[in-house]
Amino acid sequence: MQVSVQAEPFDLGALSNAFAAKVAGAGAVVTFTGLVRDNGGALAAMEIEHYPGMTEKAIAGMMHEAKARWSLVDALVVHRYGRLAGGEPIMMVATAARHRANAFAAAEFLMDYLKSRAPFWKKELSADGAEWVAARDEDEAALKRW
Numbered sequence: 793m794q795v796s797v798q799a800e801p802f803d804l805g806a807l808s809n810a811f812a813a814k815v816a817g818a819g820a821v822v823t824f825t826g827l828v829r830d831n832g833g834a835l836a837a838m839e840i841e842h843y844p845g846m847t848e849k850a851i852a853g854m855m856h857e858a859k860a861r862w863s864l865v866d867a868l869v870v871h872r873y874g875r876l877a878g879g880e881p882i883m884m885v886a887t888a889a890r891h892r893a894n895a896f897a898a899a900e901f902l903m904d905y906l907k908s909r910a911p912f913w914k915k916e917l918s919a920d921g922a923e924w925v926a927a928r929d930e931d932e933a934a935l936k937r938w
Contacts, residue, residue, distance in 0.1 A: 793859065793867045795851045797842060799874040804884060811868050815888035818865040820895040823886045824903055830878030834918050838925075840873040840882070841913045847871075854905045858887070861901070862894040869902060871912065901938050908935045 796802075804825050812821045828838050855867050868886040876882060885902045889895040906912075914925040 793852070793855045793864075794869070795848045795855065796868075796870045797844070797847050797851070798870065798872060801872070802870050802881060802884065804881060807868070807870065807884060808886060811866070811886045811888070815865045817890065818888035818895075819890045820892035821886065821888045822892070822895040822899040823884065824899055825881050826883045826903070826906075828876045828878050828880050828882050831916070831918075833878075834920075835878045836917045836919065837878075838876050838882075839915045839917065839922075840876065841915075842873050842911060847911050850909070850911055851906070854902060854909075858898040858901050862887075862889055862898040864889050864894065864898055867898065867902070869906070871906065871910070873912070904931070904934045904938065907931045 808823050815821060829835070851869050855869060858864060858867060865888040871883040872881070883906060885899050885906070887895045887898040887902070889898065908927065908931045915922050916925055
């Protein structure tokens with residue numbers, strides 16, 4: 793299992809291929825990539841902050857929970873920080889399991905966790921100024937299903 797919190801862009805194809813190549817015994821690989829929402833062209837950029845060490849530890853803990861709950865062969869989480877433009881990849885989750893249902897469920901669990909509980913702070917910048925992104929009720933509701 794691997795967690796990478798990084799400022800640099802990532803190559804989705806290369807990461808997906810490398811992940812799939814090392815998951816012997818898996819019958820399914822699920823990947824998801826989140827993009828910075830452009831908000832209809834109003835977003836100038838998003839700034840993402842985190843506490844190094846704390847963030848990776850928190851994500852790794854959720855990955856271990858996912859591995860135990862869904863018998864994962866492996867998992868990967870990549871999340872960016874710093875200044876990102878609309879449309880840029882912000883995060884990626886990859887899960888591998890013997891069966892697709894487990895790979896999908898674990899990926900959704902990790903995505904919901906990243907959205908609601910991972911220690912990142914996001915600020916949207918626009919022509920109107922800057923605004924911290926607040927927790928959304930629908931994200932909290934999604935997390936409760938787990």
